[in-house]
Amino acid sequence: MKRFLWGASSSAFQTEGNNLASDWWHIPVGSGDGMIQEASGDADDSYHRFDEDIALLADAGLNAYRFSIEWGRIEPVRAQFSQAEIDHYLRVLDSCRHHGIEAVITLHHFTNPTWFTDQGGWLNDEAPKLFESYVRAVEPILADSAVHYVVTFNEPNQLASLIGLMDPENHEPFDPDRMPIPDRRAVSNLLAAHLRARSIIHECGDEAGWSLASPAFETPDGRPVADLSGEGKTYADRREGDFLRLSRDDDFIGVQAYTRHLVNGDGPLGIPSDARLTANGWEYYPHALATALQATAEIARIPILVTENGIATDDDDRRIDYMRDALDDAARAAESLEVPILGYLHWSLLDNYEWGSYAPHFGLVAVDRGNHFVRHPKKSLKWLGRHCLDCPSGLA
Ligand code: BGC
Numbered sequence: 001m002k003r004f005l006w007g008a009s010s011s012a013f014q015t016e017g018n019n020l021a022s023d024w025w026h027i028p029v030g031s032g033d034g035m036i037q038e039a040s041g042d043a044d045d046s047y048h049r050f051d052e053d054i055a056l057l058a059d060a061g062l063n064a065y066r067f068s069i070e071w072g073r074i075e076p077v078r079a080q081f082s083q084a085e086i087d088h089y090l091r092v093l094d095s096c097r098h099h100g101i102e103a104v105i106t107l108h109h110f111t112n113p114t115w116f117t118d119q120g121g122w123l124n125d126e127a128p129k130l131f132e133s134y135v136r137a138v139e140p141i142l143a144d145s146a147v148h149y150v151v152t153f154n155e156p157n158q159l160a161s162l163i164g165l166m167d168p169e170n171h172e173p174f175d176p177d178r179m180p181i182p183d184r185r186a187v188s189n190l191l192a193a194h195l196r197a198r199s200i201i202h203e204c205g206d207e208a209g210w211s212l213a214s215p216a217f218e219t220p221d222g223r224p225v226a227d228l229s230g231e232g233k234t235y236a237d238r239r240e241g242d243f244l245r246l247s248r249d250d251d252f253i254g255v256q257a258y259t260r261h262l263v264n265g266d267g268p269l270g271i272p273s274d275a276r277l278t279a280n281g282w283e284y285y286p287h288a289l290a291t292a293l294q295a296t297a298e299i300a301r302i303p304i305l306v307t308e309n310g311i312a313t314d315d316d317d318r319r320i321d322y323m324r325d326a327l328d329d330a331a332r333a334a335e336s337l338e339v340p341i342l343g344y345l346h347w348s349l350l351d352n353y354e355w356g357s358y359a360p361h362f363g364l365v366a367v368d369r370g371n372h373f374v375r376h377p378k379k380s381l382k383w384l385g386r387h388c389l390d391c392p393s394g395l396a
Pocket of ligand 1: 213
């Protein structure tokens with residue numbers, strides 16, 4: 001029987017450092033309406049310190065680590081693949097095996113090789129074929145015995161929304177209270193790429209899925225979102241429901257939940273004025289995970305792996321409270337779901353580059369970037385490790 005996965009997640013661009021061939025590396029500081037406050041630079045230097053990171057997880061009692069492979073490293077120039085970089089990720093897998101950690105691989109976590117973006121990125125209809133060549137190249141990684149679950153895309157719904165924001169064909173001005181509308185062309189290319197990757201993942205003997213940004217839609221009066229009509233229903237469907245339906249033939253789906261989003265029949269309602277906020281301005285709402293699990297199970301109807309759940313805070317006791325409440329509520333919700341939960345991977349193992357800034361701290365481990373990247377495990381890492389020992393075979 002497969003063991004329940006308890007662990008943490010990371011992504012390459014946010015932790016490795018110096019991903020020079022990736023498109024995000026070239027985004028100027030100050031752009032994106034000030035969202036890019038600093039460059040990623042050396043990040044957490046996990047490219048060199050991965051063994052220490054994996055050992056920290058294992059020492060805490062956890063058994064799984066989700067990390068991503070950086071396409072820009074594997075294929076820095078179109079059709080030129082780097083064997084040395086493939087070997088690097090094989091060494092990361094050796095480290096996982098050595099420490100008794102199961103690796104959950106993400107093939108694409110927001111960043112693209114610069115050449116790919118320059119050629120139109122996900123709006124280029126050649127994109128699925130280009131992605132397939134990259135996935136073929138990393139077959140030795142997928143075939144490694146430390147890997148069973150492969151996430152093709154991290155948050156394709158969020159990625160397509162960000163592309164939508166920049167695509168003039170979307171005709172929807174930016175509104176901070178509305179998630180941008182996912183770009184239809186990007187969605188269709190991401191889906192085609194996902195299906196091509198899924199075949200390769202199956203050839204390698206692994207299970208395939210993608211992970212969605214789970215908005216955890218709720219209504220103010222507690223009515224099910226599925227019962228909404230009008231703009232509220234369309235809003236929720238285009239950002240979550242449609243993607244959940246597209247996932248039905250996958251082996252599993254990744255749920256990534258942080259906070260809820262309130263909607264009614266007229267559309268999104270924004271954060272309630274009396275809400276408690278996290279350090280990055282989201283509503284503090286641990287119950288979001290339970291809501292996300294319920295919606296995902298009802299619509300996608302396939303096994304679920306929690307691939308991200310966490311909180312930006314400088315107060316580690318608050319992180320523990322958030323995790324405790326999220327896990328308690330999720331365990332209760334899981335009792336009535338008709339699909340299995342395969343594991344819980346906290347976001348994130350390390351404080352890392354939060355897409356424009358190092359200020360929000362999501363990590364179970366702090367990193368002293370001013371002092372040789374020394375790792376400082378927080379109490380929350382120990383807490384999660386102990387929780388995993390208390391609940392070895394499931395959320396409860
Ligand atoms: C992303 C992570 C990010 C986290 C917190 C998720 O949407 O997958 O890369 O750091 O949210 O913002």
